[in-house]
Amino acid sequence: MKHSLGHLRPRTNTGGKSTPEERDTDGDETIVEPEQNNILSHIISQLRPGADLSRITLPTFILEERSMLERITNFMASPDTLLPMPEINDPVKRFVSVIRFYLSGWHIRPAGVKKPLNPILGETFTCWWEYADQTKGYYIAEQTSHHPPKSSYFFMAPEHHIRVDGTLKPKSKFLGNSAASLMEGISYLRFTNRGTSKLGEKYILTQPNMYARGILFGKMKYELGDHSFVRCPENHLSADIEFKTKGWVSGTYNAIGGFIKNDKTGEHLYELSGFWTGPMYIKDLKSGVKETLFDATHAKHAPPLTRPIEQQGERESQRLWLSTIKAVHVSDHVKATDEKAKIEDRQREEARQREEAGQEWKPALFRRVDAGPGGSEEGEDDLEWIINANIDAHDPKKATEQILRIAPILPESGPGGTDQPRSSASNPVSSVAVQGNGASQSLIDFDSHSSTNTSSAAPSVGHTQPNQNDLVPSSNSYQTPAASAVSKQTSLLDDDDHLTSNVNSGLSNLNLNHVPVLPTGTAPLKRADTATGDTDEFVDAQD
Template identity: 65%
Template sequence: MVLGHHKNSLSSNRSSTEDPRDSDPGEDVEVVNTEQGNVLSHIISQLRPGADLSRVTLPTFILEPRSMLERITNFMAVPDTLLPLPTIDDPVQRFVAVTKFYLSGWHIKPPGVKKPLNPVLGETFTGYWDYPDGTRGYYISEQTSHHPPKSSYFYMAPAHKIRIDGTLKPRSKFLGNSVGSFMEGIAVMRFFNRNERYFVTQPNMYARGILFGKMKYELGDHAIVRCPETGLDADIEFKVKGWMGGTYNAIGGFIKDSKSGKHLFELSGFWHGEMFIKDLATGKKELLFDATHAKPSMVKARPISEQSPRESQRLWDTTTRAIKKADQKTATDEKTRIEDEQRAEAAERGGEENWKPVLFKAAPPGDEEQLDWIINARVDDHASPEQQLQQILAIAAILPGQGMQQQQQQQQQQHAPSDTYNTSQQQPAQYQHPRGDMINYGQHDSGPSAVQSQPYYQPKRQGGATASNDLATSMDGMSLRGGAGGAYQPQPTQWRQGQPLVRHNSHGAEETFVDAET
């Protein structure tokens, strides 16, 4: 069983560290003007403490101009702490380094108290990192559930033998003068050359002072890093400032050997500044990580012009531009439009149970099933980095120009001579993914990187015929109703001898073709 959040601290719940200085909250504080305060007060006046905020529309001035799917990439944004991990031979020092990596990204955030945009069901975000050594990391994510919200993600750096799978399940609640976002879910990090897994959870997030006082962002409660193969655990407490004293942004905790119960190291410091580790065997204390001098490497994404309508940056483009300009009316109107379209889609679908993710599949039973969803493709742990890269890029478009290149390759293949009798003439037109047939919906031979899931739902018109424009939407689940740029062009697809072919005629009805038996 994967460890979750611990509510009972191994040390004092009060924030105290060996460093006596008080931590200046600085950019974590936001002063709300009168108009904004009135909006917040009106919303909150309708709530009771403990109320679920997942269905409450929050004002745009407290929103970060990016989706939660993109914000998750902060976790992988300090390559100096991530990439060397598989090269460390000593298992204890390797675990210490994993803990350092885990703590290295929490300082990355926008100024003030900001909440990322809630992804819509089926929203996706892909990105990549260019590393100083000439290698790359790749990221794929999808909103696999809306009620309750679940954001599933996959990261891999093939040249460094690192893979991360995760699902984040935030729950927001009104707590009086605070709003708490309880970050449930886990991530599992693997090193292919070590045959090890590291299970991690996240601290909870709080917005303080939403009714009176200054708004303040805090991380709180416990997070866990655990390696079942080595038996090492880290219990990290993100300490909140007490009413009568303490400091902001403090951390504390221990690394222990779970097999013997022995504490090996003590952690202390501030997650937005200097963090220290003390060897309990020798008493030696040293700097673990200094966030004030860290240089985050933020994720890169394809140009919006290459993205499909349901990819995060394109979907929220007008909203995020308005948020950055402090144009609250445009931001609110656009955000409301997207949310209304999502509700209309849900009504036509007949419920979220009729939805199935495109890029992710249900996690298998076992100690990783709390992931809920994992990438719906096989990336071979034992393959070469070049082969792994091919498998990753077959899942979704990640790199600039990738979709267009694959479309060109397909067009060249379509005009190439075929050794199979009349195969090219026998292929009827079918709809493809707008990014260049990046997702396998069964039109290709099944392979190790085939992605087979898709939305169950296809809207019907009167008479039972499936609308061709809605068919394109349901085939990839990547465009909102009426979204600009969502037009699809019929493209021939590869086909296997004996495989039934389905197409839609000009009346919207399905026609199935099967080879005659020989």
């Protein structure tokens, strides 16, 4: 049975608005070039004897209009490939369906070369999808570390027996004329109606790395590169998928290749080929039959829905970055830089205060994995953090109730609600102000004024009932006025280790909890092709 969303409002694509674009006939890759010389001049203008390289900024026209916590949802945004997987009885065909699902989301990206906003510590993002069969999928994410950056996330479609737990640990590298985001981390995909474990049949997935080419000269281009892996230990199946980067004198853009094999016998079962932006093929190595696995050329994705901005807490991604995103949206890059710096500098002040108080930070929605022998996440040390709730995987109704108690996901109920989402004709850049209830007690004040002005309180964590009239797609729905500019510098990698700043020293202390110690367990799964330390590296040019 084919699953689709059908009635949901499509994502509004406003990325790259400030730069004219053209299509690359070499591989249907978007090129953005008119402003790229500004990148070089922007960096050079900040270079002076004794300059702190960690404080060099990149121009905000390369920013995507959403946080990394929201961008991760691309992974779950193809219900046509996601939902049928657990219903396939044959384990090999089921594994092939996982590969189809895995490859179906990489084409989802903004126009041009765009970098998502780097989440701040404690930032959260929640959303949901509505499927054609009237069921839902739920997503919860939190930034569980800032140095090094780590984004933890959870997804579940209870009626479809699908659960995903993951941690993304991006690391930045500069390669001369290229910049790389090494997408360290891991995802555990489970089918709760399959397998011998009470937790379900487990699939282990890693991600390709991302490259921005031509950041100083030439044409700016976006590429995926290196090897990623998918494994199902219970069925002894694995896939090694190479995302191929174009060489200096040969090759093509966006190509993939790889194999699916039986780990128990070592036999290669299928060969993978094609383009992650277009048709991808799978060849049965026994029969020689080659067929289309997935065609991204005209594929539709399903952006998730989120609660209205006025119902979101101060550290929820869309409200947190609203002023920055609004400025990027209208190409006001000076204001975007100032608003972005305002948030990042206050984050440094929070870290300074914790350090002075000898306090450790603890996530609100995730806990350390219990990865030791006999633990609930035995052998899953590399996940590090997992959603802090017990979810009944075998009772969809109970699981839904448990998920909705973790954090606000659905809109609050209220008069005038209907069963229909907000019309796609709604203006995505409406001006609904976030109202406050008095002086903010948080270091981060996300009202549209200075940090001494009012801010609405974060909503309580509890079970919420949907008011379908309030449904808002997670695509760039900006609903409050842009905040006033505060001229600050921001880090080139959005990963500044310095805790000093010039923000108001009178900001209040946070109520922080102690972080539990990570249990000892088996060695984590490592990606051999991108093994690096916790710090960003600057190396000579190489493509």
